[in-house]
Amino acid sequence: MTAAAAATGAAVSIExxxxxxxxxxxxxxxxxxxxxxxxxxxxGPSGSGKSTLMRAVVGVQRIAAGSVRVLGExxxxxxLRRRVGYRPQAPSLYGDLTVxxxxxxxxxILGAGADDLARTVSTVGLEAxxxxxxxxxxxxxxxxxxxxAVLLGKPEVLVLDEPTVGLDPVxxxxxxxxxxxxxxxxxxLLVSSHVMDEAERCDALVLLREGRIVATGAPAELMGRTxxxxxxxxxxxxxxxxxx
Amino acid sequence: xxxxxxxxxxxxxxxxxxxDPRTVALLLxxxxxxxxxxKYVFAGEPVVFQRIGGPLLGLFPFISMFVVTSITMLRxxxxxTLERLLTLPLAKLDVLVGYGAAFALVAAAQAALxxxxxxxxxxxxxxxxxxxxxxxxxxxxxxxxxxxxxxxxFARTEFQAVQFMPxxxxxxxxxxxxxxxxxxxxxxxxxxxxxxxxxxxxxALARVTTGxxxxxxxxxxxxVTVGATLLALALGAATLxxxxx
Numbered sequence: 001m002t003a004a005a006a007a008t009g010a011a012v013s014i015e016x017x018x019x020x021x022x023x024x025x026x027x028x029x030x031x032x033x034x035x036x037x038x039x040x041x042x043x044g045p046s047g048s049g050k051s052t053l054m055r056a057v058v059g060v061q062r063i064a065a066g067s068v069r070v071l072g073e074x075x076x077x078x079x080l081r082r083r084v085g086y087r088p089q090a091p092s093l094y095g096d097l098t099v100x101x102x103x104x105x106x107x108x109i110l111g112a113g114a115d116d117l118a119r120t121v122s123t124v125g126l127e128a129x130x131x132x133x134x135x136x137x138x139x140x141x142x143x144x145x146x147x148x149a150v151l152l153g154k155p156e157v158l159v160l161d162e163p164t165v166g167l168d169p170v171x172x173x174x175x176x177x178x179x180x181x182x183x184x185x186x187x188x189l190l191v192s193s194h195v196m197d198e199a200e201r202c203d204a205l206v207l208l209r210e211g212r213i214v215a216t217g218a219p220a221e222l223m224g225r226t227x228x229x230x231x232x233x234x235x236x237x238x239x240x241x242x243x244x
Numbered sequence: 245x246x247x248x249x250x251x252x253x254x255x256x257x258x259x260x261x262x263x264d265p266r267t268v269a270l271l272l273x274x275x276x277x278x279x280x281x282x283k284y285v286f287a288g289e290p291v292v293f294q295r296i297g298g299p300l301l302g303l304f305p306f307i308s309m310f311v312v313t314s315i316t317m318l319r320x321x322x323x324x325t326l327e328r329l330l331t332l333p334l335a336k337l338d339v340l341v342g343y344g345a346a347f348a349l350v351a352a353a354q355a356a357l358x359x360x361x362x363x364x365x366x367x368x369x370x371x372x373x374x375x376x377x378x379x380x381x382x383x384x385x386x387x388x389x390x391x392x393x394x395x396x397x398f399a400r401t402e403f404q405a406v407q408f409m410p411x412x413x414x415x416x417x418x419x420x421x422x423x424x425x426x427x428x429x430x431x432x433x434x435x436x437x438x439x440x441x442x443x444x445x446x447x448a449l450a451r452v453t454t455g456x457x458x459x460x461x462x463x464x465x466x467x468v469t470v471g472a473t474l475l476a477l478a479l480g481a482a483t484l485x486x487x488x489x
């Protein structure tokens with residue numbers, strides 16, 4: 001564990017991360033810490049580097065410089081593969097298999113049992129679709145299967161890339177409640193979104209724009225700091241202040 | 245490597261195949277139809293059918309598994325499932341062994357069916373053991389799978405992946421000695437033939453089916469086939485990157 005991470009007890013500690021993708025400098029020099037047992041929202045417009053940052057935290061992104069440490073280990077190290085769950089932006093499922101068959105495969109790799117599988121299916125509310133082939137599900141249902149897959153084996157750190165896109169409001173609320181239940185039970189969640197009303201549901205926020213962090217802090221703190229009426233306005237003021 | 249993960253992978257691949265009964269039907273029926281066609285095309289020259297029929301039985305699984313694996317692996321890469329798998333606690337070898345086991349089973353079924361028809365109904369004779377032919381057919385299926393896995397890394401689309409079949413498989417079929425005996429090829433073509441794994445797979449099959457004594461050349465054939473499979477798998481495994489740009 002780095003000195004900084006040890007001092008703050010951060011679950012994820014990112015120092016001077018630099019990522020170049022396809023000749024484009026996506027993250028020039030990013031440092032941040034993600035608090036344990038909290039839901040941290042990664043907010044920013046499309047193309048701001050959210051997915052790249054998440055990929056770096058999971059350890060699937062080739063990085064040019066800097067370090068990313070998760071639970072005291074280097075991101076992507078073998079010891080972390082059981083402790084960190086990643087839900088990529090694309091559903092990343094076997095379209096020709098049923099919901100249960102997909103989840104059973106991932107569960108067997110993780111050594112998770114049938115009860116764990118049933119639990120995750122019910123968490124995402126897909127009991128009625130369990131026997132359906134994934135290709136025949138709606139986009140929102142596929143997103144939920146993908147989320148269920150990452151809940152298998154109860155990982156300590158969950159990295160969820162836009163997990164609630166295209167979902168109905170009731171289900172979205174339920175899932176955010178689930179995220180907080182997981183955090184209350186000790187899990188660290190990093191959730192990306194480009195929807196501002198989801199920002200209010202986070203314990204902490206990281207606002208990303210053009211590969212740089214514009215602001216970090218709890219939603220109420222950011223509102224107070226900027227005197228904005230809502231988070232959207234707070235973010236606008238933060239961006240304007242950063243550019244000045 | 246973990247037996248649990250590898251067998252889970254094999255079960256998953258077989259379930260995917262089962263979801264696609266048309267592919268399974270084609271995998272099993274096409275070799276039978278082709279061998280039957282071959283029998284009647286060479287009705288006037290039964291010696292030719294006897295010479296190339298046997299080795300062909302063992303080469304079909306090579307072609308089928310090459311195509312099936314290159315497309316399946318390409319889908320794993322493009323759908324993001326491969327990236328998801330590599331974030332999970334599994335060894336790359338588990339994925340490869342899982343695929344290998346699943347396709348060996350399919351190859352065994354394919355070889356069994358086409359052998360039953362050819363030896364049972366089409367009057368094809370083999371000088372050697374049909375079991376050895378079947379074992380070689382499975383070895384060739386694994387070679388096809390390993391090469392398919394490797395080329396899937398170089399294809400961006402399924403169109404490209406399919407084009408690798410004529411590009412990599414047909415030259416080997418032309419040069420392996422099946423159509424024209426190798427000693428009647430020019431020196432340059434013989435050298436090219438020497439460098440291609442299918443030449444050895446074919447030679448092994450030809451020796452078994454003509455009932456020649458197997459001897460050290462057969463041992464070399466089998467070693468090269470298995471060695472080329474392992475080499476292609478190792479190169480293919482190197483293309484399964486956990487970290488990507």
